[in-house]
Amino acid sequence: MEAISRLGVVGCGLMGSGIAEVAALRGIEVLVAEATPDAVRAGRRRLTASLDRAVERGKITGAERDAARSRLAFTHDLGDMADRQFVIEAVAENPAVKTDVIRTLDKAVADPEAILATNTSSIPIVDLAVATRRPDRVVGLHFFNPVPVQRLVELIPALTTSTETLDRARHLATAQLGKEAILASDQSGFVVNALLIPYLLAAVRMLESGVAAADDIDRGMELGCAHPMGPLRLLDLIGLDTAQAVARSMYEEFKEPLYAAPALLRRMVAAGRLGRKSGRGFYDYAAPGVTA
Template identity: 45%
Template sequence: MRRAIDTVAVVGSGAMGRGIAEACLRRGLTVILHDASPTALDTACNALAASLQRAAAKGQLTPDDAAQVLEHLVPSEELAGIHAANLVIEAVPERLELKLAVLRNIETSVSAETIIATNTSSIPITRLSLPFADPSRFLGLHFFNPVSKMPLVEVISTMETDDKVQNTIELFVRDQLGKTPLVVTDRPGFVVNALLIPFLLSAARMMDSGYASAEAIDEGMTLGCGHPMGPLKLSDLVGLDVVCEVADALYDGTKDAALIVPNNLRRLLERGHLGQKSGRGFYSYT
């Protein structure tokens, strides 16, 4: 019988790592946040504190509750600091070799009972399970950005994932995080990104061809199809670098021409225009 999940370690303190950490903190869990970079870790902790203060200002938390939640955040520059976690969620950048190396080190840093998950958005979970001595405790746990607002989490097992591990994680997502677990099979892009990324690239390709402006494309999908946000604005929100990384990973696994990144999107990346987070993407945010 595995222990109940009360302590979660998040490895990687970027936007997704911070979002996952905050989601867990706000549901009363202790969170060990690890990043090998002291600067990145400090930035993440400050960002989490600021986010909780904003939540208190909006009345979502009392100031005392926000301060109490933050007391359950344990920053750790050393990977050995994650040892006490019942669940470790890897959230480093979407690069195969980096994830393999990090996951290999995570397994040797935790107890045999600890469940290990990856937050990959596109790399097959089976491929990421290769370094594990015990792949039965490993699975995919794909959160969506922004984690605080998105209610869905994809749960992806491999053929070797223990059924009890999957069941534990389904209960964790639903009962402890208050989100909806979507159990899907292990394939490139799973369900959401396998549908979403070709859609986003198709919109960029239509703009690149000169067929329609960014505004016309987005209005077509919001006013004509009832989407809450057009595909180009959504790409800017997700991050154009993230869209390209996921597209490249999906193309590598499928060789589907619909996943080839169009020229205009590549050029934006080369200029450092990543979307909202950099102040410019398909639209200007300055």
């Protein structure tokens, strides 16, 4: 199968920058798009810092870092994606935003055989595919945070996705990016979040009802079930706004109470306490180890 040599990544937050970093380190030329020049500069700094940390920790050599940097280019114009063979959108977990990006990419990418992939963690792929003129070329490719560390990718074909598209996406994820892929049906939450989100929301409800303190809930799961990170610390890492968006999408599809965001989660998001990225969530990251 022909390898992808020109990859586009739309969005350079935690997920987009991680996807771009992994691809560049694996020898792929990557064009990263952000919405504004300021966002481009922030994304470039995030990628540069991550590559530098990888060198400091002995994960890669300085030469590998420099080679990866040379394969990265940046833009704030989606029209520059015209020559890409494969584009992955990794923008905010918002159906309207993702639909707009996918629709714009469909017009911008010149090759009708090029594939458009979404990194959504909960939105049905078919809803995005039918917004394009190439629904057979749209597929879900869901990475996990942090992308350079987590090995898993969920492959999600829509009803419209062709077998060729799915095969090319699998080849990119596994043979080229070195990930492990699992196949998931196109239903909100797919495999991992369908299991994970109810567990995380249950931990919030437990804290909300006063059953235990945040640190005790987390240590209970870490020490009692050998989880590498407790549920509330994991929510802080994911981002409380992202978790709420995923829960909302899943609740809208299934109408199951276990997918409904607890009041505490909704209020923390409204207050801007989003976890690590805002400096405060269930824990205060200005003073590590202190609960919020």
